[in-house]
Amino acid sequence: MPRTGRPRAFNRDEAVAAAMRLFWEHGFDSTSLAQLRAAMGDISAASFYAAFESKEALFREVVDQYIESYGQVSESFRDESIPPKAAIEQGLRRSARMQTERSHPLGCLLVLSAVTCSPEQNHIREMLAKERERVRSWMKNCIERAVANGELPDSTDIAMLVALFETFLQGISTQARDHVPYEAIDAAITQLMSVWDVLSAKTGDRSKI
Amino acid sequence: MPRTGRPRAFNRDEAVAAAMRLFWEHGFDSTSLAQLRAAMGDISAASFYAAFESKEALFREVVDQYIESYGQVSESFRDESIPPKAAIEQGLRRSARMQTERSHPLGCLLVLSAVTCSPEQNHIREMLAKERERVRSWMKNCIERAVANGELPDSTDIAMLVALFETFLQGISTQARDHVPYEAIDAAITQLMSVWDVLSAKTGDRSKI
DNA sequence: TGACTTCTGGATCGATTAGTATAAAATTAA
DNA sequence: TTAATTTTATACTAATCGATCCAGAAGTCA
Numbered sequence: 001m002p003r004t005g006r007p008r009a010f011n012r013d014e015a016v017a018a019a020m021r022l023f024w025e026h027g028f029d030s031t032s033l034a035q036l037r038a039a040m041g042d043i044s045a046a047s048f049y050a051a052f053e054s055k056e057a058l059f060r061e062v063v064d065q066y067i068e069s070y071g072q073v074s075e076s077f078r079d080e081s082i083p084p085k086a087a088i089e090q091g092l093r094r095s096a097r098m099q100t101e102r103s104h105p106l107g108c109l110l111v112l113s114a115v116t117c118s119p120e121q122n123h124i125r126e127m128l129a130k131e132r133e134r135v136r137s138w139m140k141n142c143i144e145r146a147v148a149n150g151e152l153p154d155s156t157d158i159a160m161l162v163a164l165f166e167t168f169l170q171g172i173s174t175q176a177r178d179h180v181p182y183e184a185i186d187a188a189i190t191q192l193m194s195v196w197d198v199l200s201a202k203t204g205d206r207s208k209i
Numbered sequence: 210m211p212r213t214g215r216p217r218a219f220n221r222d223e224a225v226a227a228a229m230r231l232f233w234e235h236g237f238d239s240t241s242l243a244q245l246r247a248a249m250g251d252i253s254a255a256s257f258y259a260a261f262e263s264k265e266a267l268f269r270e271v272v273d274q275y276i277e278s279y280g281q282v283s284e285s286f287r288d289e290s291i292p293p294k295a296a297i298e299q300g301l302r303r304s305a306r307m308q309t310e311r312s313h314p315l316g317c318l319l320v321l322s323a324v325t326c327s328p329e330q331n332h333i334r335e336m337l338a339k340e341r342e343r344v345r346s347w348m349k350n351c352i353e354r355a356v357a358n359g360e361l362p363d364s365t366d367i368a369m370l371v372a373l374f375e376t377f378l379q380g381i382s383t384q385a386r387d388h389v390p391y392e393a394i395d396a397a398i399t400q401l402m403s404v405w406d407v408l409s410a411k412t413g414d415r416s417k418i
Numbered sequence: 419t420g421a422c423t424t425c426t427g428g429a430t431c432g433a434t435t436a437g438t439a440t441a442a443a444a445t446t447a448a
Numbered sequence: 449t450t451a452a453t454t455t456t457a458t459a460c461t462a463a464t465c466g467a468t469c470c471a472g473a474a475g476t477c478a
Contacts, residue, residue, distance in 0.1 A: 004476040005424025027325030029239045033466055044427055045467070051425090055466065111383055112325050115316075116236030129387055136387075160396035163389055164377075167397060171380025174320055178338055178345075180372055187369035188376060194407050195400050214454025215444040242436055253457060258437065260455090 012051060015040035020062045024105040028059055028114045028124050059124065066109045067131065073098045077138035084146035085196050088139065088165055092172075092189045099172050100182040107173035110135075136166055153202045161199075168192055221260060224249035229271045233314040237268055237323045237333050268333065275318045276340065282307045286347035293355035294405050297348065297374055301398045305381050309391040316382035319344075345375055362411045370408075377401055 018039040022031045033055060037043050043051075052058040076082075076091035099107050110132055114125045140162050146152040152161075168189075175185060227248040231240045242264060246252050252260075261267040285291075285300035308316050319341055323334045349371050355361040361370075377398075384394060 002424060002476095004422070006426075006474040006476095008425065025325070026327055027236075027238075029236075030325060030327040030330075032327075032464080034464080044425095046428085046469085047426055049467065107324075115324065115383060115386060116234070116239060116321050118235055118239040118241075121239075132383070132387060157396055159393045160400060163384065163393040164397035164400050166389070167380035167384050167394060168373075168377050169380065170383040171376035171378065174324060174341070174379035174382075175372065175376050177324060178341060180375070184368045184372040185376060187366055188373035191369060191373050191404050191408075192401075195403055198403050198407065199400075213446040213452070215456070217455065241434080243434080253455095254437070255439095255456065255458085264436065 008047075008051065010041040010043050010047070015043070015051070016058070016061055016065055019058055020066060020109070021105060023059060023062050023113050024066075024107075024109045027112065027117070029117045029121060056121075056124065060127070063109070063127070063131065070098055070104070071110065074135050074138070077135060077142055080145065084142045084149065084151060085193065085200075087142050088196075089189065089193050092165070092169060092192070093186060095169060096172050096176075096185040096189060097182055099176040100180075100185065106176040106179075108170075111170055111173040112177070132170070135169075136162060139165055152196075152199055155202075156199060164195070165192075217256075217260065219250040219252055219256070224252070224260070225267070225270055225274055228267055229275060229318070230314060232268060232271050232322050233275075233316075233318045236321065236326070238326045238330060265330075265333065269336070272318070272336070272340065279307055279313070280319065283344050283347070286344060286351055289354070293351045293358065293360060294402065294409075296351050297405075298398065298402050300348075301374070301378060301381075301401070302395060304378060305385075305394040305398060306391055308381050308385040309389075309394065315385040315388075317379075320379055320382040321386070341379070344378075345371060348374055361405075361408055364411075365408060373404065374401075 018041075019031075019036050022035055022039055026035075033045070033048065036055070036058070037045065037048050040048070052061065073094035074091060076087050076094060079087050079090075082090070095108070110128050114121070114128050117125050140158060143152070143156070143158050143161050147154060147156050147158070172185060227250070228245050231244055231248055235244075242254070242257065245264070245267070246254065246257050249257070261270065282303035283300060285296050285303055288296050288299075291299070304317070319337050323330070323337050326334050349367060352361070352365070352367050352370050356363060356365050356367070381394060
């Protein structure tokens with residue numbers, strides 16, 4: 001926030017939002033500086049590099065912004081104010097809804113925008129992998145909480161359940177890209193959650209002993 | 210197959226296999242001609258274009274080759290010689306195993322190599338989307354067969370079940386890239402298939418009326 | 419006003435992009 | 449041996465890549 005000097009001629013936040021759209025739609029590698037600058041209000045290269053150090057720095061900013069906005073749907077997975085099963089179900093439904101909205105690119109930016117990239121940009125890919133790992137750890141904690149609560153039996157294969165829900169969650173991105181309607185995915189979530197009941201029934205049986 | 214002329218100094222099939230590795234790992238856009246030529250045995254640009262018209266034509270050849278080799282794991286979904294449930298389960302398990310093998314890039318080429326790309330290469334993306342659509346139709350036929358067989362009730366929401374299994378199937382690619390072990394995904398498949406029993410139980414109940 | 423600070427337009431950087439032109443090399447067929 | 453055919457090496461396009469330089473514009477502050 002400079003107090004002196006010539007004021008910036010474009011809105012920085014809007015520019016980041018426009019960049020997010022492009023990275024989300026086309027991925028990091030396939031989004032060019034020329035495209036970015038055009039979408040950010042036809043700003044010059046000098047203006048771009050003055051405001052955002054580099055393409056990579058802008059992308060990191062976009063990822064942060066994504067996590068704080070659209071990515072909030074994943075917060076359900078670590079919401080301990082609701083029961084574990086409801087947390088997972090809500091997280092899945094909100095993710096499916098968000099990723100199929102037509103007001104922005106389809107799918108999840110964290111899954112799609114650098115799942116493949118050139119060897120030089122491998123750290124970008126790893127950065128997104130770390131973000132996915134964060135969500136995975138929330139999911140794991142959520143299921144561990146269910147076991148601790150007695151909702152799921154002690155014998156529950158936690159890694160298996162994490163893989164089950166995470167695989168589905170990540171699959172939503174490609175499904176959304178393939179224009180599978182929200183309603184179909186939402187109905188699939190309902191069905192997917194029935195495995196929770198299959199597992200929890202075992203605890204219920206044991207409690208009757 | 211030319212009968213005359215100077216013989217090709219490199220093995221065409223091996224070159225396509227090497228190109229497949231690169232496209233699989235880095236995606237269409239992020240794989241450069243220079244990388245391709247280096248991996249294909251340090252062939253010259255002239256040799257490349259003489260043997261494979263263009264980067265795009267090579268990619269199409271790679272996709273065909275992929276479908277006829279690694280992609281065969283999806284054939285289970287349209288194998289009518291085994292019951293529908295077994296067909297889906299086998300397709301998922303084989304896909305998970307293939308995609309987690311370390312002898313080649315992780316995940317599925319059809320899902321990963323052009324899920325994002327530049328606007329100019331959108332037809333490449335659509336080409337892969339069509340291939341995924343083919344698999345989706347096999348899955349749909351498979352489930353329709355189960356309904357026809359009475360394995361699943363007439364009331365079964367087919368689009369929902371297709372979405373359930375397809376979302377999981379496509380999610381395997383990202384899971385594999387994130388180094389989730391095969392064992393976890395395989396165990397998740399076992400659990401996922403339990404929803405089939407939940408649904409088929411309804412038919413079973415009705416048959417007892 | 420003038421000093422200071424920041425941003426912008428425009429030209430440009432070297433490197434890399436996919437793809438080509440040309441002619442020699444290496445083969446088969448006549 | 450010669451003609452026809454195909455691949456090769458080498459050099460080279462024009463365009464684009466991300467990024468930089470510099471001079472001037474447009475502000476704030478003393």
